[in-house]
Amino acid sequence: MALTEAGGEDGAMAISPLVLLDVDGVLNPSRRSSPRFRRHTYVLDGRPHPLLLDPSHGRALLALARDTGAELAWATTWSEDANREIGPRIGLPLLPVVPLDADTPVPAEVHPKTVHVAEYVRGRPFVWFDDNHGEADREYLRAHADVGDFLLVDVDSRNGLGAGHLDTARDWLTARASMGA
Numbered sequence: 001m002a003l004t005e006a007g008g009e010d011g012a013m014a015i016s017p018l019v020l021l022d023v024d025g026v027l028n029p030s031r032r033s034s035p036r037f038r039r040h041t042y043v044l045d046g047r048p049h050p051l052l053l054d055p056s057h058g059r060a061l062l063a064l065a066r067d068t069g070a071e072l073a074w075a076t077t078w079s080e081d082a083n084r085e086i087g088p089r090i091g092l093p094l095l096p097v098v099p100l101d102a103d104t105p106v107p108a109e110v111h112p113k114t115v116h117v118a119e120y121v122r123g124r125p126f127v128w129f130d131d132n133h134g135e136a137d138r139e140y141l142r143a144h145a146d147v148g149d150f151l152l153v154d155v156d157s158r159n160g161l162g163a164g165h166l167d168t169a170r171d172w173l174t175a176r177a178s179m180g181a
């Protein structure tokens, strides 16, 4: 994956931020919290699994990335299946996937995904939409040498991603950009 760079007004180069996406509890909530959600079935190992997806999420996330100069990436146990089963159903293109298979020790109370995200970002600022963030995850990220600025956006798994979460991300990314960060 190439790091994209944008020149600031003063000629300084800034590394583009990441927007990390979870699937279950974020794009696939536990209940149909708005009429926009469509029911789908995902077949895994011959067994059907229900999915609830809001097709407007793709447009909203692409607009967020475009307007703030950020790059979308999957941070989900769906891994590459997110590109096959989720992205096309909500209008997202193929996105980079945070690898979750590295054999990295996970401290107690830290979500295993957090350890892999810390390895992946390599100092790039990031927003992360997830329904499983806890204080231990924030502490782990703050203490990690390769993690720069970040914003964890907590999503209620019953409702999934909403306009308020997107606005929070947009405000943070816009403020960073206007500071020339």
Ligand SMILES: [Mg+2]
Residues within 6 Å of the ligand: 022, 023, 024, 025, 026, 130, 131, 132
């Ligand atoms: Mg989740």
